Amino acid sequence: MAQAMKIAIVDDEQDMRQSISQWLALSGYDTETFGSAEDALKKLGPDYPGIVISDIKMPGMDGMQFLKKLMGNDSALPVIMITGHGDVPMAVEAMRVGAFDFLEKPFNPDRMNELAKKATLARRLTMDNRALRRELSDGGQLMKKLIGQSPVMERLREDILDLGQADGHVLIDGETGTGKTLVAHALHAVGSRAGKKFVLVSCGALEEEALSKRLFGPMLPEDTQLPAVEEARGGTLVLEDIEALSETLQARLLNVINEQGTPAETRIVAISNLQEAGRTSEDALRSDLFYRLAALRITVPPLRQRGEDILTLFTRLSEQFADEYGCEAPQVSAQEAAQLLQAPWPGNVRQLINVAERAVLQSRRGSGTIASLLMSDHDEMQPVMTTEGKPLKEYVEAFERMLIDNTMRRHKGSVASVMDELCLPRRTLNEKMAKYGLQRSDYL
Incomplete structure (x- = not known):
């Protein structure tokens, strides 16, 4: 509160x-x-x-x-x-x-x-x-927001740290709602340009004339804001929905890039958010611009590939919303954990945020289930399942990790209280915490 x-x-x-x-x-x-x-x-x-x-x-x-x-x-x-x-x-x-x-x-x-x-x-x-x-200027805090121990998230964090230290332009792509803008902030914050200008322009939100003026000018006497390419000079210019640029604006952007030389005075981070099936940023951009922007590339993984990270994220989000609304976070059953893991998550993390908030609100009212929330986001005739099944062992381990994590968090790292609530001997609890990468110091 x-x-x-x-x-x-x-x-x-x-x-x-x-x-x-x-x-x-x-x-x-x-x-x-x-x-x-x-x-x-x-x-x-x-x-x-x-x-x-x-x-x-x-x-x-x-x-x-x-x-x-x-x-x-x-x-x-x-x-x-x-x-x-x-x-x-x-x-x-x-x-x-x-x-x-x-x-x-x-x-x-x-x-x-x-x-x-x-x-x-x-x-x-x-x-x-x-x-x-x-x-947003603290690289350490931003990296903590990229929660998860799945291999794809470990790789994403490594890519951010590596490319953050490089100086070339970057293309970030991935499905909608995966957190591409957060990755752009992290790239800036962990690199040599941290502390310098970070300018973000949503190319898909402006008509061509307004977008041209926002990016390149010209400045009018009454204008109080510099064109983005000038405002970001020496720092990072992030262009969301890069595919929304017309041929004319793509050519102007390419000229700006070519005039900078190497190393680039201003780093450009392009974010691609294409929705059309089978179409990529390479299809949408002129080839010379694409290859200049995609010299370094990061693909943000969809939520459905992140395994038990889904449960970790859901727990953190529901705790935040519960604190905001002044109530207890909902307890997730084994069946609900399996449903969260099996859901296809077309809206990715953005959809998970919405589901977590609605779960807290319906828990406060004492009604509703997580399954009903997942079904409400899709056609009721469609099963709330991914097309790829998982071994039962993976579901059991993911739920077990979430249960230990939640209980340790609730008892603020008190091993005795966790042992008592989960009816586990100390040796078994220690072994399971080591297996799932949980450390008592994180809960104190």
Whole structure:
């Protein structure tokens, strides 16, 4: 569940700051008070997880000086200024400097609550975006998102680490929903261009004229964004749905590549997402462009080839959704585990995410089955099975691994608790954990 946002209240009048604090605390906010701007600045850093409500007129450092200091540290920090009656010009100046809004004394508490709600929502969005940017620039964190111990996932991670260190252009292909854009982020984050520009353009989302301008310009006086080939200079330019480029735009892209020389100033990562049966990116692109982009190539495996990774992913996803919705994650039976392993997963990981979320929601209501969710994604006359069968031993081992993994996670690595719940002697549990690559330290 999301943690309550903080509200820092800064006012030299003790009664005023306590009154504001009590009122906001009743509305569920986590408040902290400061008697001076100087004291507040010791605590309010660039990533302060909340907002600030400050009086303008204070001894020592006044509210305007305080606001300028805060904006210098973090220009996205929402600051609500409290002004005296008739100080509207000062409030307008505060807004110009960067204040989120202002309250005029005597103020309506409901109005304060309304502003606090808007400001905290804005702050949460800023903090979430910053966390996402940090995550997308952290190669280690991105590689952890590529979950799985199947041979195809081990190979994928090795390919990312190898090609990330290379400097040529890359073509990423694979079925829809397999995580090709995540792979592109990981390639950038583990390579020598990490920390430089990462620019992503969805070629299939724009009409040709708009796409041409987004990629190559020209810039108009009112434009605030550089063309993508300029914006990404020195970094990585990712082109999703590369097959959507017209012949004309393919020729322009080829010219850009040829003008760069070797090594390339800007690395291009092309993502192919062809859906037509029997058609490939090689068919869709002019041959000279294809061979320039496909000098290095990664094919992201479909979910149905990832074996028991499916159960690992389902468990992680259902735990995340259960935490988000404030309920328990559904327990998967042996029959349901087999159904998850046998499903064809045409939508791949994206489909698995949807199924995990719906499983959590129906579990919270106390109704429904995983089989019904899988059937709802397909024609009811079609069996929820892959065309390739698996030996019974593989299904049993996959379920056993999931059960031990889930139980260790639930008991936070307590071997005694896991032994008790699963009725296993210590030696047997240790042998099975070693067999399935599970380590107690991962659960502590």
